[in-house]
Amino acid sequence: MSLKTGDNSTNLIPILFKRVCEDCEVFLQNRLQNLYLNSTVDGKLEITWFDSDNQTGVTERGELLSVDEVENCVPVEVVSEEIDGDFVIDEVENCESEHLFVNDGDDFNDDDDDGEFEEISLKDIDEEAVRVSGVVEDKERSDNLMGEGSLGLMGEESEQARFLRVGRKKDFVHYEQFGWKKTNVLQGLELHTGVFNAEEQNKIVNYVYDLQRMGQAGKLRERTYSEPRKWMRGKGRVTIQLGCCYNYAVDKDGNPPGILREEDVDPLPSLFKSMIKRLVRWHVLPPTCIPNSCIVNIYDEGDCIPPHIDHHDFLRPFCTVSFLTECNILFGSSLKIAGPGEFSGPVKVALPVGSVLILNGNGADVAKHCVPAVPAKRISITFRKMDESKLPYKFQPDLELQGIQPIAKSLSLSKPSATPVVKEAASSAKQAVNQEATKEPVVSLFNFEDDFPALGSGMKPKPKRR
Ligand SMILES: O=C(O)CCC(=O)C(=O)O
Numbered sequence: 001m002s003l004k005t006g007d008n009s010t011n012l013i014p015i016l017f018k019r020v021c022e023d024c025e026v027f028l029q030n031r032l033q034n035l036y037l038n039s040t041v042d043g044k045l046e047i048t049w050f051d052s053d054n055q056t057g058v059t060e061r062g063e064l065l066s067v068d069e070v071e072n073c074v075p076v077e078v079v080s081e082e083i084d085g086d087f088v089i090d091e092v093e094n095c096e097s098e099h100l101f102v103n104d105g106d107d108f109n110d111d112d113d114d115g116e117f118e119e120i121s122l123k124d125i126d127e128e129a130v131r132v133s134g135v136v137e138d139k140e141r142s143d144n145l146m147g148e149g150s151l152g153l154m155g156e157e158s159e160q161a162r163f164l165r166v167g168r169k170k171d172f173v174h175y176e177q178f179g180w181k182k183t184n185v186l187q188g189l190e191l192h193t194g195v196f197n198a199e200e201q202n203k204i205v206n207y208v209y210d211l212q213r214m215g216q217a218g219k220l221r222e223r224t225y226s227e228p229r230k231w232m233r234g235k236g237r238v239t240i241q242l243g244c245c246y247n248y249a250v251d252k253d254g255n256p257p258g259i260l261r262e263e264d265v266d267p268l269p270s271l272f273k274s275m276i277k278r279l280v281r282w283h284v285l286p287p288t289c290i291p292n293s294c295i296v297n298i299y300d301e302g303d304c305i306p307p308h309i310d311h312h313d314f315l316r317p318f319c320t321v322s323f324l325t326e327c328n329i330l331f332g333s334s335l336k337i338a339g340p341g342e343f344s345g346p347v348k349v350a351l352p353v354g355s356v357l358i359l360n361g362n363g364a365d366v367a368k369h370c371v372p373a374v375p376a377k378r379i380s381i382t383f384r385k386m387d388e389s390k391l392p393y394k395f396q397p398d399l400e401l402q403g404i405q406p407i408a409k410s411l412s413l414s415k416p417s418a419t420p421v422v423k424e425a426a427s428s429a430k431q432a433v434n435q436e437a438t439k440e441p442v443v444s445l446f447n448f449e450d451d452f453p454a455l456g457s458g459m460k461p462k463p464k465r466r
């Protein structure tokens with residue numbers, strides 16, 4: 001971190017951007033934005049940039065902070081408590097918690113050769129839970145889960161029909177000013193609705209409950225299950241980590257934030273691999289970024305996740321799948337504490353159950369996100385691919401997760417197949433977004449349109465810009 005912007009940092013910008021190609025401009029812009037984020041709050045020193053390699057930070061004014069200074073600085077803004085070796089981040093002003101310290105198949109149905117899709121995954125949940133509990137090497141069962149053994153969740157519908165009904169919103173827009181430049185801090189965000197139907201959600205939720213029971217009974221590996229002490233609203237949430245152990249903040253052993261490579265957690269169970277397969281097959285996640293880890297968040301009423309940017313030990317895009325209760329997720333480069341477990345920010349996106357939110361680009365790296373106190377019990381599963389160089393030492397790549405390919409977008413996609421059902425999905429995705437999250441001015445507008453508009457549906461309306 002040798003760049004010192006100082007008070008005259010904006011003077012550097014025209015020079016930095018001179019004769020720079022478009023790609024480099026985006027890259028530079030992102031870097032600069034990170035430098036500009038999180039200025040002082042109420043006169044307290046905040047760090048705008050955390051260098052995870054050197055464990056140093058940079059203040060808004062470009063001052064380089066040593067490891068010690070970073071450590072001394074952050075507790076001013078971060079309230080966290082250590083619970084069983086894990087830091088549970090509570091009310092956090094401006095997300096510095098995870099951002100700084102942490103630097104932060106579908107085989108629900110499987111396609112067979114004749115082009116029909118047959119339900120394949122989801123075995124008996126109890127059996128599967130036992131399998132996950134440590135008997136994960138049961139390859140035969142795993143094969144069955146991914147192959148035969150259909151529970152018929154797809155019913156009479158083909159995978160193609162289900163795929164067509166997914167609502168997709170990819171045009172989130174909210175401009176924020178960084179120095180002289182306005183940036184869409186939501187660029188890269190996508191909301192896919194109707195990816196998991198009610199029956200599938202039920203299976204997944206019951207499975208999560210089984211995992212939770214096993215965690216409580218000490219039947220999962222030590223770092224897999226974490227249940228915080230709750231002493232007030234907004235405190236903590238249960239987490240189940242699979243595929244890797246993620247450290248939210250420097251822990252009692254002095255481990256830095258990020259993936260703890262030497263720690264062992266339970267691997268992704270087949271059911272979750274089935275979910276991942278669906279996400280890739282249904283064009284929700286790209287085949288180039290297939291997740292190999294996940295964190296299950298179990299929120300009781302009033303639980304929250306404070307503002308943060310997901311650690312860069314995880315690649316982009318990553319995604320979060322919602323269950324049980326619709327809730328809002330807030331986005332913005334600056335998110336504020338509004339009360340115990342309550343936050344405010346410029347953009348509010350509703351997350352319907354069964355939906356998948358993709359975080360990528362600025363939406364993952366410039367805007368912070370948080371889930372304020374949820375109105376009722378909620379579960380989310382965040383799937384992320386680990387950076388190759390950060391894989392746990394004992395990590396075994398999973399063959400089931402290799403070579404997953406998206407299904408072909410058949411010709412029917414371009415037919416006016418925007419049946420009422422499709423429209424319904426579209427409008428529910430549209431309703432899912434509310435940019436009047438707070439009283440703060442909202443400068444962005446967005447338009448919903450399905451990925452696959454009906455023929456003759458005309459040109460894309462352009463997002464309005466200021
Ligand atoms: O619960 C959610 O939807 C968000 C979870 C999240 O931000 C995370 O796991 O990093």
Ligand SMILES: [Fe+2]
Pocket residue numbers: 308309310369
């Ligand atoms: Fe997150």
